[in-house]
Amino acid sequence: MSTPAPAPTTAVSNPSVDPLTPNLSDAAIMRASATPNLPEPTQQMEKVAKLIDISKCIGCKACQSACAEWNETSPEIGICDGTYTNPPDLSSEMYTLMKFSEWENPDSGNLEWLIRKDGCMHCEDPGCLKACPAPGAIVQYTNGIVDFVSDKCIGCGYCISGCPFDIPRMSPTRNVVSKCTLCSDRVAVGQGPACAKACPTQAIVFGTKDDMMAHAETRVDDLKSRGYDRAGIYDPQGVGGTHVFYVLQHADKPELYSDLPADPKISEVVEGWKGPAKAVGLAAIGLAAVGTVLHSIFGKPNTVSAEDQSEAEELVDAELGAEGQQREEV
Amino acid sequence: MAEREYSESTDRIVATEPVEIRRYATHTRINHWFTAILIVLLILSGFALFHPSLFFLTALFGGGQAARFIHPIFGVVACISFLLLFLQLWKLNLMRREDITWARNINEMLAGNEEKLPELGKYNFGQKVVFWGMFWLLLAMVVSGVMIWQQFFPSLVSIEVRRWAVAIHALSAVLSVLIIIVHVYASLWTRGTLRAMVGGRVSGGWAWKHHRKWLREVARRQDTPPAE
Numbered sequence: 001m002s003t004p005a006p007a008p009t010t011a012v013s014n015p016s017v018d019p020l021t022p023n024l025s026d027a028a029i030m031r032a033s034a035t036p037n038l039p040e041p042t043q044q045m046e047k048v049a050k051l052i053d054i055s056k057c058i059g060c061k062a063c064q065s066a067c068a069e070w071n072e073t074s075p076e077i078g079i080c081d082g083t084y085t086n087p088p089d090l091s092s093e094m095y096t097l098m099k100f101s102e103w104e105n106p107d108s109g110n111l112e113w114l115i116r117k118d119g120c121m122h123c124e125d126p127g128c129l130k131a132c133p134a135p136g137a138i139v140q141y142t143n144g145i146v147d148f149v150s151d152k153c154i155g156c157g158y159c160i161s162g163c164p165f166d167i168p169r170m171s172p173t174r175n176v177v178s179k180c181t182l183c184s185d186r187v188a189v190g191q192g193p194a195c196a197k198a199c200p201t202q203a204i205v206f207g208t209k210d211d212m213m214a215h216a217e218t219r220v221d222d223l224k225s226r227g228y229d230r231a232g233i234y235d236p237q238g239v240g241g242t243h244v245f246y247v248l249q250h251a252d253k254p255e256l257y258s259d260l261p262a263d264p265k266i267s268e269v270v271e272g273w274k275g276p277a278k279a280v281g282l283a284a285i286g287l288a289a290v291g292t293v294l295h296s297i298f299g300k301p302n303t304v305s306a307e308d309q310s311e312a313e314e315l316v317d318a319e320l321g322a323e324g325q326q327r328e329e330v
Numbered sequence: 331m332a333e334r335e336y337s338e339s340t341d342r343i344v345a346t347e348p349v350e351i352r353r354y355a356t357h358t359r360i361n362h363w364f365t366a367i368l369i370v371l372l373i374l375s376g377f378a379l380f381h382p383s384l385f386f387l388t389a390l391f392g393g394g395q396a397a398r399f400i401h402p403i404f405g406v407v408a409c410i411s412f413l414l415l416f417l418q419l420w421k422l423n424l425m426r427r428e429d430i431t432w433a434r435n436i437n438e439m440l441a442g443n444e445e446k447l448p449e450l451g452k453y454n455f456g457q458k459v460v461f462w463g464m465f466w467l468l469l470a471m472v473v474s475g476v477m478i479w480q481q482f483f484p485s486l487v488s489i490e491v492r493r494w495a496v497a498i499h500a501l502s503a504v505l506s507v508l509i510i511i512v513h514v515y516a517s518l519w520t521r522g523t524l525r526a527m528v529g530g531r532v533s534g535g536w537a538w539k540h541h542r543k544w545l546r547e548v549a550r551r552q553d554t555p556p557a558e
Contacts, residue, residue: 034382034385035382036382131496133379133380133382133385134379134385134394135382135385152394153394154379154388154393154394154395154397154398155395155398155399155480155481156379156398156478156480157478157480157484158478158496160480160489160492161478161489161492161493161496163489166489170480170484172484175395175399175481267490267493269493269494269497270493270497272497273493273496273497273500277497277500277501278380278381278500279381281380281500281501281504282380282381282383284504284508285504285507285508285511288508288511288512289511292511292514292515292519295515295519296515296518296519299519300442301519301520301521302439302442302444302519302520302521303521303522304521304522304533304535304536304538304539305535305539306535307535308534308535308536308538308539309348309349309533309534309535309538310535311535311538312349312533312534312535312537312538312545313346313348313349313534315534315538315545315546315549316343316346316349316534316549317346319549319550319552320343320346320549320552320555
């Protein structure tokens with residue numbers, strides 16, 4: 001029996017060559033879609049996070065390549081849409097995408113090239129998981145990773161409605177959704193995500209959330225000392241914080257970065273649809289069904305009497321009889 | 331032939347001893363039960379995704395993926411089938427003045443004093459509510475359903491609209507099930523009603539008690555006695 005892999009605290013170190021068993025098991029699942037009575041996870045892990053420091057990104061797309069290579073996806077060869085963004089959007093074959101936007105800073109007059117690596121944010125309160133109707137198709141581990149379990153996915157696309165970041169993509173051929181896994185398969189054996197491993201400038205770093213937060217704070221201080229007064233951390237609290245988070249030069253205007261939402265949270269429509277409304281709906285149906293049964297037992301049925309029938313006979317005789325007589329006269 | 335206001339051209343007295351009236355033609359009955367079967371299949375496959383405690387129902391259709399695939403197809407077929415039924419029934423289901431009086435005094439009906447209520451044509455207020463309720467709810471469900479039909483219409487509407495569509499779809503489903511419960515129970519509680527949709531005939535007494543104007547018109551219109 002080999003030893004379980006340690007939880008990774010960095011993406012840069014080379015992997016152990018010893019045979020290790022994965023450290024992520026079902027015992028570490030803290031939330032699962034459509035599973036109201038999930039047992040408490042017995043494996044508590046330290047929260048992990050991937051920090052993306054946009055100020056250090058040079059737009060090389062090594063992360064995109066590493067992602068496609070590690071996950072064995074084959075994004076379609078696209079066309080140039082006039083920007084460096086390629087493919088044009090996330091897809092079921094492209095879990096992460098460098099989104100290039102050009103912005104003229106009105107304060108400095110400089111043209112800034114803001115490059116954001118888009119992909120799953122691994123929310124602490126995941127909207128996809130809340131919206132999913134298939135038991136166990138979306139799980140959240142105690143280390144914060146939100147993962148899709150394709151075997152259990154039914155292909156309904158509800159997670160797409162649930163996500164406040166527009167991340168999950170449906171495969172048109174396999175009819176299952178996919179997205180960034182935060183390389184849960186690598187993390188499980190002690191390695192950091194492929195994108196972080198491949199990043200040549202350490203704009204993407206990986207470790208415990210605490211370490212990454214401390215590192216992000218030093219980065220923000222550094223940026224502020226160099227004139228980026230509005231530099232800050234993007235770790236949106238509307239979704240309970242995220243396990244992929246950003247350092248932004250202009251944290252006051254996240255929309256500049258290819259429409260990063262300023263205050264993302266699970267839509268109230270989704271909360272309403274997935275919240276108590278479901279139980280109320282089922283209860284109403286149950287009550288109506290029970291009500292009819294009780295009424296049928298204790299109530300009196302609405303029956304037709306012999307009088308009603310004879311009234312009808314009279315009426316019909318009168319009408320048809322009259323018609324008959326008329327015909328005879330003719 | 332006399333003008334028709336309360337009855338369909340296929341409604342006629344088919345027996346006199348005792349009096350029996352044909353209420354639904356064969357094609358209407360087939361249409362009704364075909365729609366009913368599809369709606370049952372829709373409820374089973376749809377409620378499987380409505381609440382985790384009902385997810386096991388997907389097994390009836392071959393699993394989650396299969397239930398997800400087949401549900402909207404059932405939906406489209408059910409809506410076409412309902413539309414055919416709608417075209418046959420809508421006219422006599424238009425609300426009339428006497429329906430309001432009837433609805434205001436619905437307690438009398440529940441208490442068994444139906445003779446205190448106005449005489450009615452082919453449908454009463456409750457039947458009309460079921461009819462129009464199902465019409466509007468099915469319309470809401472087919473429109474919102476197409477919007478969330480991921481497999482064939484993945485980018486028909488924005489995600490924000492899709493959120494509303496999925497919520498409206500679920501709400502309409504709950505309301506339509508409530509209507510169906512009322513529909514089924516009313517047809518069982520009111521004895522002699524079910525046979526109208528099974529064999530197509532009702533007794534004269536039933537027609538006299540519940541739909542007297544309809545009975546009067548059917549009798550008046552008819553110029554030949556039933557063949558027996």
